[in-house]
Amino acid sequence: MSDRGRPRSFDRAAALHRAMEVFWAKGYEGASLSDLTAAMGINSPSLYVAFGSKEALFLEATDLYTRSEGTDIWSTLEEAPTARLAIEGFLTETAKAYSQTDRPQGCLIALGALHQDSTQGLICQDLRRRRAENQTALETRLKRAVAEGELPADFDCQAAATFFATVQHGMSIQARDGATHAALMATVAGAMAAWTTMAGARA
Template sequence: MAERGRPRNFDRAQALDRALMAFWQSGFAATSMNDLVEAMGINSPSVYAAFGSKEALFAEAVQHYHTTYADELPAALKSAPDAAAGIEAMLEAAVELFTRPDRPHGCFVVNSVASNAPNGIEIEQTLKDLRQGRSKQIAERLTEDVRGGRLRDDTPVQELSDLYAAILQGLAQGARDGLAKERLLTIPRHSRALISPWMSDKNSR
């Protein structure tokens, strides 16, 4: 017999993924505990025993999204031969992530704005850090190309990073609004034009 207070046997990772999908679809405020119980396929006492609270479950879902789904974006950015190609690949990966037919559309982190997330300083800061993290990752890749001579020394790294991060958020909102994947994919194709004025001669050919 199982010990009193312990959750029933279930796949915790699978339950967390299902909770993420519920939050991703409707947001924190609109997703009730009943919704989560139904989505996760476990009873309410087991949810509380395994995750602590709705707020704690949401916080864990945020990290799960970041490491399981959104990790494709920085991987695409870093694996390309140069920043221009990396940014284009990252934007394309974002469109793929935001428009998958088997998942809610848009970006879970972008969708989780302050008005639709738990009223806790820690989780709000986590969401803010993740949103701002994209700009930092892009800036690091641009800086790498400046140091490698693929971009000129006067490249406005921070301005370009913020601009590309804003485009990422725009793609997320467009997907959330139901814009077709084919339409969204036209945007990454123009991303190189934003950086081309600062490409070195040997890297712009």
């Protein structure tokens, strides 16, 4: 059914990847249609036929971001044998990813659209949902550690998840300010110093 008509003359996946990079570097409102079409190598009608609107393109770009850029960070969380190594790996991978120089610094999910606006309510809402999901993933991993006996029963998983998620968000701003990998790792060390106290303390 859908293979009728004139075939698309550009690589949709490649164009989406370019769009993701533009949104990542400039944010939703900072990325103009001119920026996007120039980077994607297409004209605006092609963009609208293929993706629908700027808003839809952004949502699809963030989804691609989550599936591509986020995997190293979040797979570490799940696969590490202990919660401590999971958190440490999660933050270490974050430091590595955020300081890569061949791509925008910091996280698209964290920095893409922070200022709520009537015209971009959906965008802010979607990014907030993704941030909340990430924090939930942290909390789930910590709860698993409690259930497995690695952490004490009175360990406040929600508070700890909030803390580590907040640290990661701060690292996005730090990375945007040009922080080196070493500087980001200083933050990771600080966060893991907190772990030592949190995991060792008893009520």
